[in-house]
Amino acid sequence: MSQNTVTKLLSEYQPFPFDLEMVRLDFQLDPKATQVRARISMRPLRAAAPLELDGEGLVLRKISVDGRVLARTEYSQSDTGLVIHAAALPAQPFMLETEVEIAPASNTALEGLYMSKGMYCTQCEAEGFRKITYYPDRPDVMARFHVTVSGAGPVLLSNGNPVVQEAGRAEWLDPWPKPAYLFALVAGDLVAHSGSFTTMSGRAVALNIWVRAGDETRCGFALEALKRSMTWDEQVYGREYDLDIFNIVAVDDFNMGAMENKGLNIFNSKWVLASPETATDGDYERIEGIIAHEYFHNWTGNRITCRDWFQLCLKEGLTVYRDQNFTADMRLGPVKRIEDVMALRARQFREDRGPLAHPPRPDNYKEINNFYTATVYEKGAEIVGMLRHLVGEEGYRAALDLYFERHDGQACTIEDWLQVFEDSSGRDLRQFKRWYTDAGTPRLTITDSFKNGTYTLDFEQKTVPTPGQDDKPPRHIPIAVGLLSPQGRDLIETTILEMTEARQSFVFEGLAERPVPSILRGFSAPVELDFAPEAAPDLAFLLAHDSDPFNRWDAGGRLALQTVVAMAQGGAVDPSYSAAIGALLKDGAADPAFSALCLHLPAQDQIAQALHEAGKSPDPEAIYQARETLAQALAMAHEAALSELYEAMAVTGPYRPDPEPAGRRSLRLATLSLLSRIDGGARARTLFDAADNMTESLAALGLCVSAGVGVGVGEAALAQFRARWQGDRLVMDKWFNTQLIASKPDQALSRAQSLVQDPLYDWKNPNRFRSLMAGFSANHAGFHRQDGEGYRFYADWLLRLDPLNPQVAARMSTAFETWARYDLQRQSLMRAQLMRIAQTEGLSRDLSEMTARMLG
Ligand code: PHE
Numbered sequence: 001m002s003q004n005t006v007t008k009l010l011s012e013y014q015p016f017p018f019d020l021e022m023v024r025l026d027f028q029l030d031p032k033a034t035q036v037r038a039r040i041s042m043r044p045l046r047a048a049a050p051l052e053l054d055g056e057g058l059v060l061r062k063i064s065v066d067g068r069v070l071a072r073t074e075y076s077q078s079d080t081g082l083v084i085h086a087a088a089l090p091a092q093p094f095m096l097e098t099e100v101e102i103a104p105a106s107n108t109a110l111e112g113l114y115m116s117k118g119m120y121c122t123q124c125e126a127e128g129f130r131k132i133t134y135y136p137d138r139p140d141v142m143a144r145f146h147v148t149v150s151g152a153g154p155v156l157l158s159n160g161n162p163v164v165q166e167a168g169r170a171e172w173l174d175p176w177p178k179p180a181y182l183f184a185l186v187a188g189d190l191v192a193h194s195g196s197f198t199t200m201s202g203r204a205v206a207l208n209i210w211v212r213a214g215d216e217t218r219c220g221f222a223l224e225a226l227k228r229s230m231t232w233d234e235q236v237y238g239r240e241y242d243l244d245i246f247n248i249v250a251v252d253d254f255n256m257g258a259m260e261n262k263g264l265n266i267f268n269s270k271w272v273l274a275s276p277e278t279a280t281d282g283d284y285e286r287i288e289g290i291i292a293h294e295y296f297h298n299w300t301g302n303r304i305t306c307r308d309w310f311q312l313c314l315k316e317g318l319t320v321y322r323d324q325n326f327t328a329d330m331r332l333g334p335v336k337r338i339e340d341v342m343a344l345r346a347r348q349f350r351e352d353r354g355p356l357a358h359p360p361r362p363d364n365y366k367e368i369n370n371f372y373t374a375t376v377y378e379k380g381a382e383i384v385g386m387l388r389h390l391v392g393e394e395g396y397r398a399a400l401d402l403y404f405e406r407h408d409g410q411a412c413t414i415e416d417w418l419q420v421f422e423d424s425s426g427r428d429l430r431q432f433k434r435w436y437t438d439a440g441t442p443r444l445t446i447t448d449s450f451k452n453g454t455y456t457l458d459f460e461q462k463t464v465p466t467p468g469q470d471d472k473p474p475r476h477i478p479i480a481v482g483l484l485s486p487q488g489r490d491l492i493e494t495t496i497l498e499m500t501e502a503r504q505s506f507v508f509e510g511l512a513e514r515p516v517p518s519i520l521r522g523f524s525a526p527v528e529l530d531f532a533p534e535a536a537p538d539l540a541f542l543l544a545h546d547s548d549p550f551n552r553w554d555a556g557g558r559l560a561l562q563t564v565v566a567m568a569q570g571g572a573v574d575p576s577y578s579a580a581i582g583a584l585l586k587d588g589a590a591d592p593a594f595s596a597l598c599l600h601l602p603a604q605d606q607i608a609q610a611l612h613e614a615g616k617s618p619d620p621e622a623i624y625q626a627r628e629t630l631a632q633a634l635a636m637a638h639e640a641a642l643s644e645l646y647e648a649m650a651v652t653g654p655y656r657p658d659p660e661p662a663g664r665r666s667l668r669l670a671t672l673s674l675l676s677r678i679d680g681g682a683r684a685r686t687l688f689d690a691a692d693n694m695t696e697s698l699a700a701l702g703l704c705v706s707a708g709v710g711v712g713v714g715e716a717a718l719a720q721f722r723a724r725w726q727g728d729r730l731v732m733d734k735w736f737n738t739q740l741i742a743s744k745p746d747q748a749l750s751r752a753q754s755l756v757q758d759p760l761y762d763w764k765n766p767n768r769f770r771s772l773m774a775g776f777s778a779n780h781a782g783f784h785r786q787d788g789e790g791y792r793f794y795a796d797w798l799l800r801l802d803p804l805n806p807q808v809a810a811r812m813s814t815a816f817e818t819w820a821r822y823d824l825q826r827q828s829l830m831r832a833q834l835m836r837i838a839q840t841e842g843l844s845r846d847l848s849e850m851t852a853r854m855l856g
């Protein structure tokens with residue numbers, strides 16, 4: 001086994017035997033030969049400990065201790081680091097000095113110091129700092145950083161507050177001790193969109209969003225979102241910003257969404273830049289949410305960080321939870337909750353059911369980059385939400401106050417986190433902890449009975465085995481329940497039932513008649529619900545009457561799923577579903593954004609999963625057809641109401657990304673999507689020509705492609721869009737992505753094959769690669785074509801990207817995680833591609849861990 005395949009274990013954690021007081025870094029930037037000089041003051045905590053430093057791809061020029069250059073025999077070097085033997089180190093505090101050379105211009109993995117369109121930029125989370133200098137690159141080693149940069153510019157940025165700013169040289173001092181993964185440096189020709197913020201204690205903070213010239217006109221929304229985030233964190237969590245300056249930089253080449261480096265957030269430009277012509281309503285909402293997420297990390301992540309990477313969800317779960325609540329407060333709370341649950345089910349439930357299932361706090365990994373997952377992030381957030389249900393509103397605030405008070409400046413664990421909840425609420429959370437340590441989504445089966453005014457709900461919970469975890473003891477599950485009268489009136493206030501046993505009954509007394517239960521209101525726990533046949537709820541009734549908006553929407557979704565699953569097996573449209581949609585379209589009181597969500601048909605991937613669970617092997621072509629037939633039937637049955645709404649929801653006046661007009665547009669586009677199934681794309685084509693904003697323009701473009709009669713409508717719209725936007729990288733990403741999602745399944749592969757020939761397909765740019773490849777794999781029936789050519793095409797591209805950018809290649813490989821759901825032929829075709837990848841010579845640690853896990 002090579003170094004590359006070592007498994008890291010939570011159980012092997014050892015504290016670092018040295019304290020780092022101060023880190024002085026001096027960068028002389030050069031694309032091919034950047035010099036990095038590091039002076040680190042160290043204090044030994046244990047006698048005779050060797051000093052282990054991580055380092056990868058560094059050319060060591062010099063190494064000394066207290067000014068004495070080390071002899072070659074005093075340390076050992078490998079391709080992952082350097083160990084200074086204990087005998088070479090003083091017992092007292094000492095100064096370690098190193099000089100290394102690195103080549104940012106040839107760094108295609110975009111981890112460490114790299115270049116993007118002439119600009120220098122860093123990405124250090126999780127283990128990128130070791131590609132910059134020799135260092136104990138682990139989150140529990142915290143130090144203050146003093147950074148000097150020269151050799152490029154004119155703009156030179158790092159963490160903390162500026163100390164010296166002169167032409168060609170800058171010094172930055174970060175007064176807050178931090179782990180190396182929060183280090184950042186940016187240099188290049190940038191311009192700022194600036195503003196300021198006064199904190200609750202009256203301190204002024206300079207705010208800057210740094211972009212390439214020309215982009216500064218698209219920063220206004222992000223800057224205002226930052227101010228709203230700063231205000232919200234003060235008001236809701238009592239957390240104030242702690243430096244004189246807060247910088248955000250937008251870069252075009254970035255592996256992830258954004259990064260919370262202390263005082264110097266670095267963003268994928270996609271999640272900063274916005275103008276009405278180029279960004280959709282969805283983009284605006286995401287930008288606001290991601291700006292908030294990175295800002296909130298300043299307290300949950302930076303001031304309190306993680307002891308080791310197994311604890312990643314300590315910072316990510318909590319910070320996602322905070323950004324979700326922020327967006328819910330800024331926009332329509334119930335609509336945001338529905339969107340979050342849709343994403344959780346589509347990504348995290350899918351992950352939890354397959355070969356990549358892992359606990360929110362994993363206990364082993366080979367490559368930590370593979371654990372930035374929906375389970376760590378989104379399920380991590382759900383767990384925080386459950387804790388809040390268990391301790392209540394005030395209990396939650398008390399726990400968080402204690403967390404900040406007790407752990408500020410520390411690197412913590414999930415145990416520390418749960419302890420503050422136990423200490424502040426007096427509750428025993430030992431069983432609850434299983435949410436962090438156990439993988440898999442529990443399934444609740446519900447039965448009920450009514451007798452002499454007493455209504456009983458019986459729950460049974462089961463979690464199926466996941467890789468490496470066969471035994472699934474019961475979890476502590478907060479289940480929010482309401483009871484409705486047959487007229488649709490709430491009979492009780494929403495109540496949290498706490499389930500802790502494998503089977504448990506809950507009794508409600510003194511009821512005049514049998515109530516209709518509304519279970520798991522607001523999606524109070526990340527579980528799946530199964531109703532025993534005799535307890536099957538009247539979904540149309542709930543869709544019409546439930547006072548809990550989440551459960552109203554969910555009832556509609558369940559009804560739609562039942563219908564389309566039956567249709568994929570030869571059944572007909574369920575008239576009660578169609579009638580329920582008819583009622584919804586006439587419900588003038590419903591919020592447009594909410595109605596729009598109710599009109600969305602289940603995704604093909606979700607239908608495939610439902611068929612698999614029903615013991616059928618999903619036929620992607622039949623799923624596609626069933627969904628189309630259902631959409632068409634709804635459009636025909638409700639054409640008048642739909643076109644009336646389509647007209648009524650038109651938004652007049654200049655574009656604003658606010659929730660109210662955005663909600664109207666989303667309902668308008670949902671009706672358009674159905675109507676396009678019967679008008680050959682005529683309305684979509686008209687809207688495409690008339691639209692003055694990207695939201696409508698892009699949706700109309702997709703519908704021209706998917707619904708356009710003949711090839712003419714779609715191709716003409718695509719060509720027109722390309723001609724207009726070819727100079728805009730973010731918009732062109734949408735062009736690549738949308739047409740693949742919208743293609744007829746039998747055309748998706750040929751379209752993808754011709755798009756990779758497009759001169760604008762810059763596959764080394766992660767956004768461009770993702771927009772094409774994720775667009776293709778999202779075309780469910782196109783990706784899963786029977787001959788396996790979709791799988792082969794996709795695997796070819798993963799293999800091509802892997803040597804350059806393993807992190808992105810590995811993340812994208814999850815398109816194959818559902819292989820076990822399909823028929824034997826597709827299974828073997830998918831496995832064959834996974835095997836071909838796994839056996840490739842020189843495969844990255846990232847992609848080899850992913851393929852090995854998927855192959856099981
Ligand atoms: N920590 C970042 C976030 O959640 C995500 C990230 C991880 C970015 C790794 C880059 C690399 O906001």
Ligand code: ZN
Nearest residue numbers: 293297316319
């Ligand atoms: Zn985060």
